[in-house]
Amino acid sequence: MALVGLGATGLAIGGSLANRVDCELIGAVDKNPDVGGKDLGDLLGLGPLGVEVVTEIELLPDVDVAVVATTSDLVQVADTLMPLLERSINVVSICEQLAFPWQSHPELASKLDAAARAHGVTVLGTGANPGVLMDTLPLLLSVLTQSAKRVVVRRRTNMSRYGTILSKFGLGLAPGDFAAEREAGTVIGHVGFEQVIAAVGAGLDWQLDEIVVDDVEPAIVSRSRRQGAHAVIEAGTISAVTHRARGLCGGDAVIDLEIMFGFFDDSDDVQPGDEYRIEGGDQVITLASATGFESFLSTIAAAVNVAAAAVDAPAGLRSMGELPVLALASKGTRMRVEAIS
Amino acid sequence: MALVGLGATGLAIGGSLANRVDCELIGAVDKNPDVGGKDLGDLLGLGPLGVEVVTEIELLPDVDVAVVATTSDLVQVADTLMPLLERSINVVSICEQLAFPWQSHPELASKLDAAARAHGVTVLGTGANPGVLMDTLPLLLSVLTQSAKRVVVRRRTNMSRYGTILSKFGLGLAPGDFAAEREAGTVIGHVGFEQVIAAVGAGLDWQLDEIVVDDVEPAIVSRSRRQGAHAVIEAGTISAVTHRARGLCGGDAVIDLEIMFGFFDDSDDVQPGDEYRIEGGDQVITLASATGFESFLSTIAAAVNVAAAAVDAPAGLRSMGELPVLALASKGTRMRVEAIS
Numbered sequence: 001m002a003l004v005g006l007g008a009t010g011l012a013i014g015g016s017l018a019n020r021v022d023c024e025l026i027g028a029v030d031k032n033p034d035v036g037g038k039d040l041g042d043l044l045g046l047g048p049l050g051v052e053v054v055t056e057i058e059l060l061p062d063v064d065v066a067v068v069a070t071t072s073d074l075v076q077v078a079d080t081l082m083p084l085l086e087r088s089i090n091v092v093s094i095c096e097q098l099a100f101p102w103q104s105h106p107e108l109a110s111k112l113d114a115a116a117r118a119h120g121v122t123v124l125g126t127g128a129n130p131g132v133l134m135d136t137l138p139l140l141l142s143v144l145t146q147s148a149k150r151v152v153v154r155r156r157t158n159m160s161r162y163g164t165i166l167s168k169f170g171l172g173l174a175p176g177d178f179a180a181e182r183e184a185g186t187v188i189g190h191v192g193f194e195q196v197i198a199a200v201g202a203g204l205d206w207q208l209d210e211i212v213v214d215d216v217e218p219a220i221v222s223r224s225r226r227q228g229a230h231a232v233i234e235a236g237t238i239s240a241v242t243h244r245a246r247g248l249c250g251g252d253a254v255i256d257l258e259i260m261f262g263f264f265d266d267s268d269d270v271q272p273g274d275e276y277r278i279e280g281g282d283q284v285i286t287l288a289s290a291t292g293f294e295s296f297l298s299t300i301a302a303a304v305n306v307a308a309a310a311v312d313a314p315a316g317l318r319s320m321g322e323l324p325v326l327a328l329a330s331k332g333t334r335m336r337v338e339a340i341s
Numbered sequence: 342m343a344l345v346g347l348g349a350t351g352l353a354i355g356g357s358l359a360n361r362v363d364c365e366l367i368g369a370v371d372k373n374p375d376v377g378g379k380d381l382g383d384l385l386g387l388g389p390l391g392v393e394v395v396t397e398i399e400l401l402p403d404v405d406v407a408v409v410a411t412t413s414d415l416v417q418v419a420d421t422l423m424p425l426l427e428r429s430i431n432v433v434s435i436c437e438q439l440a441f442p443w444q445s446h447p448e449l450a451s452k453l454d455a456a457a458r459a460h461g462v463t464v465l466g467t468g469a470n471p472g473v474l475m476d477t478l479p480l481l482l483s484v485l486t487q488s489a490k491r492v493v494v495r496r497r498t499n500m501s502r503y504g505t506i507l508s509k510f511g512l513g514l515a516p517g518d519f520a521a522e523r524e525a526g527t528v529i530g531h532v533g534f535e536q537v538i539a540a541v542g543a544g545l546d547w548q549l550d551e552i553v554v555d556d557v558e559p560a561i562v563s564r565s566r567r568q569g570a571h572a573v574i575e576a577g578t579i580s581a582v583t584h585r586a587r588g589l590c591g592g593d594a595v596i597d598l599e600i601m602f603g604f605f606d607d608s609d610d611v612q613p614g615d616e617y618r619i620e621g622g623d624q625v626i627t628l629a630s631a632t633g634f635e636s637f638l639s640t641i642a643a644a645v646n647v648a649a650a651a652v653d654a655p656a657g658l659r660s661m662g663e664l665p666v667l668a669l670a671s672k673g674t675r676m677r678v679e680a681i682s
Binding site: 136137142144146148206283288291293297302305331 | 488645665671672676
């Protein structure tokens with residue numbers, strides 16, 4: 001197995017993969033020349049693994065699977081994926097736009113699918129969201145109704161474990177700066193709404209007329225200083241934002257999604273937590289998580305749990321919904337150390 | 342498609358299948374001579390469909406898929422399944438013990454698997470539980486943790502829509518009669534705990550030492566008369582029972598399940614609702630349904646949604662976890678009438 005991209009998330013995935021008994025991490029690549037030539041194990045804090053980090057995909061050893069953790073932008077990620085597929089390497093990536101790119105990036109999706117098929121391998125986008133929470137989980141819940149009419153998801157997600165990624169949400173900005181940063185394209189909010197809406201629509205056989213992704217909006221300005229794992233939200237700056245998207249059918253929002261991303265505090269009116277509602281013709285299915293799901297940990301877990309499954313999946317560009325549930329389930333018993341911090 | 346078993350659940354499944362555009366119901370069988378020779382459509386209240394109900398499996402026309410809704414007892418169901426498989430008919434059944442019979446009925450499971458493979462068809466047990474709620478859903482949720490340590494499910498299920506099936510739970514019995522009825526084997530509680538525990542254990546790669554299914558216990562004696570759809574609970578009789586089961590590993594209940602089945606009332610301390618807890622090494626995943634899931638409707642939905650998927654599944658005895666989530670998702674758009682009562 002190889003790891004592509006050694007940012008915070010890539011390293012967390014690497015640390016987990018290095019600890020598994022069902023795979024062997026024998027390659028790593030990152031464009032950053034500062035890590036080139038170093039031993040992957042040293043970067044992971046595990047001591048030498050005998051795996052030298054290279055700075056070019058071409059220098060990776062031959063592997064069965066590569067886990068790609070670089071960027072959310074599929075156009076950029078595709079430049080990394082294509083040479084891997086052409087070497088007959090199965091690829092799993094946490095790139096949000098890879099989760100279900102058939103509608104958002106039809107030409108690129110076809111190109112990746114054709115390359116994967118031609119080389120007998122799988123390419124799969126995974127993660128918590130897209131990947132599980134707003135696509136695969138609602139699709140599974142829909143099995144409990146004969147006739148799903150509407151899917152509504154409300155998430156309020158704790159972002160206090162994240163660092164640099166926060167700037168794309170506008171967290172920590174003065175309210176007066178938010179609109180300008182959004183206009184400039186530095187504040188973009190969540191990436192992946194189009195993909196999960198397309199995935200759910202396709203999974204339910206719905207013909208959507210349109211997918212609408214709103215602009216991300218400020219939701220809470222903090223009255224106190226809030227300390228996260230890698231960042232601080234100063235008093236008077238934005239501590240939560242709301243991002244909404246809808247899949248329309250006949251003018252009706254049959255898929256209705258909203259995520260609030262925040263550094264939450266007991267003084268806030270809202271707290272982290274997720275709500276699911278599948279409106280069926282026969283019954284309404286509701287589920288709620290009182291605390292929500294740790295986005296960072298969940299994304300790493302999905303990538304690690306699914307990585308080995310990509311080898312067995314049919315060749316081509318696949319989505320999480322195309323994999324058997326057993327292939328997605330946690331196989332934590334395949335880890336050397338049971339305790340995970 | 343053919344329907345095998347025309348009890349209350351079989352008829353509800355039939356009514357739904359008859360309304361679908363992606364399948365054609367061309368055969369029906371029930372041992373009951375009273376319905377033999379009648380038109381299936383008349384029994385479904387839809388008017389004649391031109392499908393004569395037969396009383397022997399052998400008299401069914403050739404079909405791609407048969408949906409079997411007869412009994413929870415796999416030994417009995419197998420006598421129905423074998424002749425269907427030998428005619429190369431894919432089979433989906435709501436028999437709870439078919440959901441994952443590899444540990445509870447290893448010889449029969451191997452025999453069904455071999456017959457299905459030899460004839461190039463699939464045999465699959467489905468339903469709400471087993472099928473989704475205590476097996477496939479927890480397995481899917483486990484993808485969010487790198488290392489699942491423990492699965493806990495608590496269900497409190499409304500039984501007021503059921504009729505004759507209530508007697509197997511002991512609902513409506515005087516408290517003094519409960520133990521004797523249980524001893525006599527007429528009160529057995531939930532069927533399917535062994536199967537879901539085995540399915541979850543296998544899905545997580547856990548080696549379970551033992552599966553323990555407790556005796557079903559009385560939980561609430563009603564102080565008032567309670568009217569259900571097909572049954573009445575008299576004051577002074579049992580209105581709720583609790584049934585528990587565990588999968589043990591090293592003496593620890595790593596899978597811990599409990600269901601309360603009841604005719605609930607506002608005066609009860611408990612109300613219908615389900616709770617899921619997946620304890621991971623990295624995070625604890627909790628989900629709750631404030632109202633729970635209608636067991637009868639959910640079982641029918643699962644059978645109807647999955648029936649067509651059995652044709653595409655790999656030959657052999659399969660479990661729901663082996664199917665892609667997309668194959669399980671509601672395809673209600675394939676129904677002629679959108680509104681379902």
